Amino acid sequence: xxxxxxxxxxxxxxxxxxxxxxxxxxxxxxxxxxxxxxxxxxxxxxxxxxxxxxxxxxxxxxxxxxxxxxxxxxxxxxxxxxxxxxxxxxxxxxxxxxxxxxxxxxxxxxxxxxxxxxxxxxxxxxxxxxxxxxxxxxxxxxxxxxxxxxxxxxxxxxxxxxxxxxxxxxxxxxxxxxxxxxxxxxxxxxxxxxxxxxxxxxxxxxxxxxxxxxxxxxxxxxxxxxxxxxxxxxxxxxxxxxxxxxxxxxxxxxxxxxxxxxxxxxxxxxxxxxxxxxxxxxxxxxxxxxxxxxxxxxxxxxxxxxxxxxxxxxxxxxxxxxxxxxxxxxxxxxxxxxxxxxxxxxxxxxxxxxxxxxxxxxxxxxxxxxxxxxxxxxxxxxxxxxxxxxxxxxxxxxxxxxxxxxxxxxxxxxxxxxxxxxxxxxxxxxxxxxxxxxxxxxxxxxxxxxxxxxxxxxxxxxxxxxxxxxxxx
Numbered sequence: 001x002x003x004x005x006x007x008x009x010x011x012x013x014x015x016x017x018x019x020x021x022x023x024x025x026x027x028x029x030x031x032x033x034x035x036x037x038x039x040x041x042x043x044x045x046x047x048x049x050x051x052x053x054x055x056x057x058x059x060x061x062x063x064x065x066x067x068x069x070x071x072x073x074x075x076x077x078x079x080x081x082x083x084x085x086x087x088x089x090x091x092x093x094x095x096x097x098x099x100x101x102x103x104x105x106x107x108x109x110x111x112x113x114x115x116x117x118x119x120x121x122x123x124x125x126x127x128x129x130x131x132x133x134x135x136x137x138x139x140x141x142x143x144x145x146x147x148x149x150x151x152x153x154x155x156x157x158x159x160x161x162x163x164x165x166x167x168x169x170x171x172x173x174x175x176x177x178x179x180x181x182x183x184x185x186x187x188x189x190x191x192x193x194x195x196x197x198x199x200x201x202x203x204x205x206x207x208x209x210x211x212x213x214x215x216x217x218x219x220x221x222x223x224x225x226x227x228x229x230x231x232x233x234x235x236x237x238x239x240x241x242x243x244x245x246x247x248x249x250x251x252x253x254x255x256x257x258x259x260x261x262x263x264x265x266x267x268x269x270x271x272x273x274x275x276x277x278x279x280x281x282x283x284x285x286x287x288x289x290x291x292x293x294x295x296x297x298x299x300x301x302x303x304x305x306x307x308x309x310x311x312x313x314x315x316x317x318x319x320x321x322x323x324x325x326x327x328x329x330x331x332x333x334x335x336x337x338x339x340x341x342x343x344x345x346x347x348x349x350x351x352x353x354x355x356x357x358x359x360x361x362x363x364x365x366x367x368x369x370x371x372x373x374x375x376x377x378x379x380x381x382x383x384x385x386x387x388x389x390x391x392x393x394x395x396x397x398x399x400x401x402x403x404x405x406x407x408x409x410x411x412x413x414x415x416x417x418x419x420x421x422x423x424x425x426x427x428x429x430x431x432x433x434x435x436x437x438x439x440x441x442x443x444x445x446x447x448x449x450x451x452x453x454x455x456x457x458x459x460x461x462x463x464x465x466x467x468x469x470x471x472x473x
Contacts, residue, residue, distance in 0.1 A: 002015070002018060002019040002022055003018065003022065003107070003111050003129075003131055003132055003134075004017075004018025004019055004022070004110075004111065004114055005019075006114075006118060006126070006129070007114055007118065010122060010123070011046065013042060013161060013165055014039060014042060014043060014046075014114065016154070017035050017036075017038055017039040017042065018035075018039060018107075018110060018111070018114065020032075020035045020151060020154060020155060021033075021035040021036045021039065021103070021107055021110065022107060022134045023134075023147075023151055024103075024151060025100055025103050025104060025107065025134050026100050026134075026136050026137075027144055027147060027148065028148065028151075029098035029099055029100045029102065029103035030092045030096060030097060030098040031092075031151075032098065032103040032106075032107070033088050033089050033091075033092035033097070033098045033102070033103050033106060034089055034092050034093055035155075036085050036088075036089055036103075036106050036107065036109075036110050037085055037086060037088070037089020037090065037092070037093065038089070039085065039110050040061070040082050040085035040086055040089070040110065040113070041061050041064075041086075042165070043082075043113060043114075043117060044061065044064045044065065044068060044082065045064075045165075045169055046117070046121070046169070046172070047068055047073055047074070047117075047121075048064065048068075048169075048173075049168075049169040049170075049172035049173050050121050050172055050177070051068075051071075051073055051177060051182075052173055052175070052176070052177045053067065053068075053071075053073075061086050062083075062086065065079065065082050065083065065086070072186065073189075074189075075116075075189055075190055075193035075194075076313075076314050076316055077193055077196070077313050077314065077323075078112075078113065078116060078193050078196075079314060080206050080209075080210075080312065080313075080314065081109040081112060081113055081206075082113065083209070084106060084109050084205065084206060084209055085106060085109060085110060085113075087209060088102070088106055088209075099221065101221055102205070102221065104133060104134075105201060105202055105205045106205075107131070107134075108131045108199075108202055109202065109205075111131045112128075112131075112196055112198075115128030115129070115192070116128070116189070116192045116193060116196070119188055119189075119191075119192040120185055120188045120189045120192060121185070128192070128195075128196075197267065198267055198312070199267060200265075200266070200267045202267075203265060203266070203267045203311060203312040204220040204240075204250075204265055204312075205220070206312035207220075207251075207263075207265050207310060207312045208220050208238075210310075210312070210342070210343055211238045211251070211343055213343075214342065214343035214344065214345045214346075215236060215345040215346050215347070216236050216237065216238045216253065216343070216346060217235060217236060217237050217238065218237075218238035218240075218251070219240075220240045223237065223238070223239055223240055224239070224240045224241050225239055225240070225241050225242050225243060225248070225252075226241060230290060230291075230292070231254035231256065231257050231258075231259075231291075231292045232256070232257075233256050233257060234256060235254070235256065236253075236254065236255055236256075236346035237253075237254045238251045238252070238253055238254075238263070239251065239252050239254065242262070242286070243286075243287070243289070244281075244282045244285040244286045244287065245285040245287060246281050246282065246284075246285040247282075249262045249263070249264070249279075249282040249286065250263050250264055250265040251263035251265065252286070253306070253349070254292065255295070255346055255349060255350060257291060257292050257293055258292075258293060258294070258295040259286070259288075259292055259293070259294055259295060259303075259304050260295045260304065260305060260306055260349055260353065261304060261305065261306035261307065261308060261349070262279050262282045262283055262286065262304055262306075262307055262308070263279070263308040263309070263310065264276065264278045264279040264282070264308070264309040264310075265309075265310055265311070265312070266309070266310075266311050267311060271321050271322050272309050272310060272311050272313075272321065272322060272323065272324065272325075272326045272339075273309070273321050273326045273337055273339075274321075275309035275311075275326070276307060276309045276326055276328055276337050278309070279307040279308060279309050279328070280302070280307060280328075280330075283301075283302040283303060283304050283307055283330060284301050284302060284303065286303055286304060295353060296353070297331075299330050299331045299332075300330070300333055302330040302331075304330070305329065305330055305331050305353060306327070306328075306329060306330065306344075306349065306352070306353075307327070307328040307329075307330055308325055308326065308327055308328075308343075309325070309326045310324070310325040310326065311323070315339055315340070315341045320339055323339075324339040324340060324341060325339065325340040325341075325342070325343060326338070326339055326340070327339070327340050327344075329352070331357075332357065332358070334392060335392070336392055338394065351424055355421060355424065356421070357422070359421070360420050360421040360422040361390055361420075361422065363420040363421070364386055364390075364416060364417070364420045364422055367416050367419065367420055369382075369412070371448060371449050372412040372415070372448065373408075373447075374405075374408065374409065374412050375405065377404070378404075378405055378408065378409045378412065381398050381400070381409055381413075382409060382412055382413045382416065384396075384398075385398065385413055386413075386416070386417075389417075389422070407438070407439055407442045408442070408446065410428070411442065411443060411446050411454060414426050414428070414454075415448055415454060415457075418458065419457075443455060
């Protein structure tokens with residue numbers, strides 16, 4: 001019995017794809033991952049049909065997922081599972097890629113999404129069942145060839161049903177979705193998603209993908225210390241199960257041969273911030289056993305500077321303690337843990353370690369105001385922000401009336417912070433294009449030191465007014 005047989009009555013194509021992914025698990029995990037990618041794509045098409053949404057113009061899966069996420073049709077904690085099927089399936093499509101272990105984890109992801117989908121959009125009540133790993137049966141070469149031919153034939157037949165699927169989706173879109181129905185679905189959806197707790201293996205797979213997306217090379221199953229994996233010059237590795245005297249760390253982050261950070265990874269049910277305690281212990285107890293070396297330090301009791309803890313769940317402000325990536329810069333005893341929305345890239349880590357915060361704050365205190373042309377109240381506003389930053393605060397609000405020089409005050413503040421090295425990057429955000437254009441003009445015309453503008457001093461590149469839907473850096 002397939003783990004996906006409960007879909008066969010209402011969504012036979014999804015059931016067939018799940019079954020084919022299971023049947024290929026041990027004989028061809030590459031094909032299994034490709035079928036799971038198709039499973040995720042068709043599942044999202046059903047969501048578009050049930051919710052009466054227009055398909056994205058580009059027809060890409062990532063665009064579908066972004067839209068469904070923005071409209072809260074897919075709960076935040078399930079979005080990474082959809083992306084896992086998409087990313088790994090794409091890799092399997094373009095490369096000879098996939099192991100039975102990885103394919104099984106993605107089967108579990110698909111099974112969890114299938115259960116959530118059935119609970120939210122199916123008729124009648126349904127209790128999600130536990131995933132049962134398919135049994136591994138030994139076949140001789142001729143039996144494997146016969147089985148592959150049968151599975152290929154089933155795949156071909158599945159492709160022939162695509163027209164029928166499109167007709168079904170169009171029919172579903174013809175039904176009006178009332179606000180009452182939407183509200184009921186969101187409640188069912190949230191309830192089903194909140195009851196879902198990933199295993200530690202599943203969580204590690206998600207974290208691997210997040211680290212890889214940020215520029216690290218991560219593979220929990222294969223890039224492990226016990227398998228002889230070591231840091232190398234010119235690489236950015238996240239090596240799993242790195243030894244310390246208090247037990248192996250889940251990941252050790254290496255920039256070349258430099259050990260720069262440690263990651264504690266726990267399954268979703270755990271509070272993330274509390275797991276930083278374990279990361280702190282690893283940072284104290286790690287030892288150099290080969291040609292690798294520490295990235296400076298020590299910093300008090302810590303031998304490595306950067307500490308992370310995560311459960312793979314996307315950051316949510318309302319679930320701050322149980323989501324995101326919690327981070328501590330261990331180089332200063334006054335630093336506090338804080339949540340990150342995404343991983344530092346290797347380049348981001350390099351820049352962070354090059355930053356001397358104590359020196360920057362000292363320079364900031366000595367930096368004069370005379371060339372900025374600010375009024376007294378604007379100077380006081382800048383000083384208050386800088387004092388708050390020195391105390392470790394990360395959120396400050398300046399309330400200034402219209403016509404009091406808000407943009408000029410911001411320019412003066414940003415110039416001081418960047419010039420002294422306190423910050424390297426700044427996002428200046430506005431809520432209307434016209435305001436963005438005004439601010440851009442102000443940055444280009446305001447004279448600072450030696451009568452140069454902000455743009456001339458820092459040689460800003462790519463500064464432009466962007467449309468609201470565009471990503472701004």
